Amino acid sequence: MSVVREAIAGDETDDGMVERVAAGEAGKPVEAGRNVLPIVEGVVLVAALLAPLVLQDYLTVFATRVVILALFALSFDLVWGYAGIMSFGQALFFGSAGYGVALLARDLDITNIFLVLPAGTLIGLTFSLLLGGFLLLGRHPSSVIFVSLGTLTGSYAADRLARGWYYLGGQNGIPSIAPMTLGAYEFSEGPAFYYLVLGILVVVYLLCRFLVRSQFGLALAGLRENEQRIAFFGYKAQHLKAIIFTIGGAVAGLAGSLYAFHEGFVWPNMVGVVVSTQVVLYVLFGGSGTLIGAVIGAVIVEGVSFWLSDNYRDIWPIILGVLLLLVILFRPLGLISFVLGERERVGSFGAKIKEARNAP
Amino acid sequence: MLLEAAGIKKVFGKLTALDGAALTVGENEFHGLIGPNGSGKSTLMKCIAGAEVPTQGKVSFVNTDITAFTPTERARAGMSLKFQITSVLPSLTLYDNILLALQAQSSLFDLVFSRTRGTLHDQVMTMLTQFRLADRAFDPAAALSHGQQQWLEIAMALAGKPKLLLLDEPTGGMSLEERRVTGELLQPIKQHCSLVIVEHDLDFIRDICDRLTVLDQGKVLASGTVSEIQANTSVQEIYLRRA
8 A cells, every 4th residue: 555655756646645755755665775784783693703723823812802892882872873872982981991990990990891891891881980970861852062072071181181190000000910710710712702792792682772763762762863852842851861871881891801801911091092982983884773784883993004004014004094984974974884775774673563564 | 831931031132022921721722822923922932942041021830930940840741842943863663752751751661671661662653643743753853844844843842741742833835735734733722721822824813713912022022812912002013114
């Protein structure tokens, strides 16, 4: 019926309704390109599982770092891609968790995985709750500029603090962090660490996927598209924002604590503006508002930087910069938009969609 | 009285948009707000809905002073607004647009675990059927005609079962036929909801409203039943002056 109506766009139908469909929309297959997402996710997962088997040892170490950064990218994607909160200070939660677990290891000899990872997550959660509460929980909605400058300032201030505070190692940060342990086993760089972080990434990814596909995810979509509108429905928009910001902070904290143990040291950049910007680029490059886009963005940006810096020692940052600009200018929805249609990116949230769609 | 706005003044810089305007709406009443361009109709609507804070004056809703309430608090008290500019969420399906409005008062726990989407399904389909949009349920809202987007938006505004619905120019940009259908779609809601409607189309207003308030230069020029307003000479004058 609806197809027929679209075909006779502009005509009056029997029940008197005038069906005008915007030019270009009529006849466009609305469901085109569905179900690409699970395929992309599957391919990425298989590639990630096989990577250590084909990569040389030093590349497995590099791949581990990339997987951790992909986890960090997920945290920013939740906040920006799904809720539309421009956080230019995501590294604050990543880095402060890194510093936190480094201090636990240095000063209290706590390196047990079941203590340090929850501790790092909790640090990220606490800091994002405090900053998010301050920036987002006003009686009236905060402006995008206020939030982006607030998070940027937070990240910058943390960087300065880390550089100036002797206890945190000043400019040099905290070197030689003891390895993370599980009983007597020590996680050192290599395939075991790789599969550990990959496992964590998969679990967090699935949890995020569950969240963004739930009715809560629908509320986030409303928040992202028109915050004022959903407030008029009775949503507590600021609370929703603070909640997702805090979840993002917790994920960034988890990533930061893994990063600290993997690299074996933390340094001021890890809480600063450079890393905060880097995560924005991962997500914009891969495709914001899709979880897999954030993962792909982290992999490609880091992979390309790695390859370029090896082969074009002097000019690689310029090449990378131009590549990033090209993607952001010509594919504002990121690389994932080459294979993923708008409908599938946004998704559907209602129940019984399938039965309703198949109904005559 | 369901809604009482009194002595509403709103100043934007040097411009006084409202200068002591008032509006009273009873239960199950359709109330039209009319007046020439720039008379302050939309500003008064926004002050009532909470999109603007009045410089002076008081808004009461169900005997509660809501002047300082946020839009969220007003919505939860039973007030709903359809914006003048269509603000359906274009990339979401019609179904999800309605679900978004319906689930607004579900708890966070229910939202995260999607506990209400099964139970809300019938209500979503009922709303879509009522507004003659059921066969487009799974199309993105962006693919609708302008008139259909307005209907979707009215459906969304009604989803939370408000006691009062504020409609800012619902028939703007509609064809004559779409206007007629809009009138038909609005009639049944009178059983459970009052309506304040800002509209340029005086025929439309006359057909569906019980009472009218006429604004001119931020003040109330007249208020009364449709026939009283039609007989009012000063109202005739401003509309003649405009013509």
